[in-house]
Amino acid sequence: MASAPQATNLPVLFNDLVPLNSQDHAKFRSRTLEGAHFLKNQHAIPLTAEEFSQAQRAYPIIFSAGPDPVPLALMGMNEGVNVFLDDDGKYRKPAYVPAYVRRYPFMLARLRPDSQELSLCFDPTCEALGEFEEGEALFDGDQPSEVTKNILQFCEDFERAVQGTAFFMEELKKHDLLMDGELKIEHATLAQPFIYQGFQMVNEEKLRDLRGDELRKLNQNGALPLIYAHLFSLQNMRDLFAQQAADGKVPNLQVPAAVN
Numbered sequence: 001m002a003s004a005p006q007a008t009n010l011p012v013l014f015n016d017l018v019p020l021n022s023q024d025h026a027k028f029r030s031r032t033l034e035g036a037h038f039l040k041n042q043h044a045i046p047l048t049a050e051e052f053s054q055a056q057r058a059y060p061i062i063f064s065a066g067p068d069p070v071p072l073a074l075m076g077m078n079e080g081v082n083v084f085l086d087d088d089g090k091y092r093k094p095a096y097v098p099a100y101v102r103r104y105p106f107m108l109a110r111l112r113p114d115s116q117e118l119s120l121c122f123d124p125t126c127e128a129l130g131e132f133e134e135g136e137a138l139f140d141g142d143q144p145s146e147v148t149k150n151i152l153q154f155c156e157d158f159e160r161a162v163q164g165t166a167f168f169m170e171e172l173k174k175h176d177l178l179m180d181g182e183l184k185i186e187h188a189t190l191a192q193p194f195i196y197q198g199f200q201m202v203n204e205e206k207l208r209d210l211r212g213d214e215l216r217k218l219n220q221n222g223a224l225p226l227i228y229a230h231l232f233s234l235q236n237m238r239d240l241f242a243q244q245a246a247d248g249k250v251p252n253l254q255v256p257a258a259v260n
Contacts, residue, residue, distance in 0.1 A: 015125040031135030035089025043076030048161035049168040056233035058095040063200040083243040179203040
């Protein structure tokens, strides 16, 4: 049996990570959960660039702070708040579910730091997997079942999308288009505007100042439509705040909502 990856600095949602194998998990099944309880306290979920066109209809798409930013679908204005889910962990209304969420509790990971090979791993704390009577078998004898093969394919497609997203982020950095974000939100419940900070966004002024050939290249490589999807999505920020206010969870006006 291969040793499990190091459980330090685990990605969002994951509490632990172990490699899936027919020896230890021969009787494991995957069952459907009634709700996404694992998502209830997550206010921001990683997003791949190819999802922007669908995600921008429901979520503000922002970029994390720091030197290596990643796109995020914002589900709440601050830590521990997700306005898209009800108390049972179910979506309040139909909305696009990010691939990162659909992939959970599986992901591809390196079992050894000196290896480039990725292995299918899972979070053993997830209630969707285990030796249940119900659900779909993950193994047929000592071979992966069709369910597991489909999971592996989805995870491989996700990794390719992550690589494409990395290219998009490099384009933003190459043209110095990212800036520290700040959005002012006014609401009837507030005596003063709420200032949302702690994230990055595209600098529209720098975007307008790009030379024609630079804009043409961004359009040809697919980056320009993604930029506008991000900018258009920021209009959802006010709806997000309004829902959070309706839930009685207005963010503290004195504390910036950092997203790292």
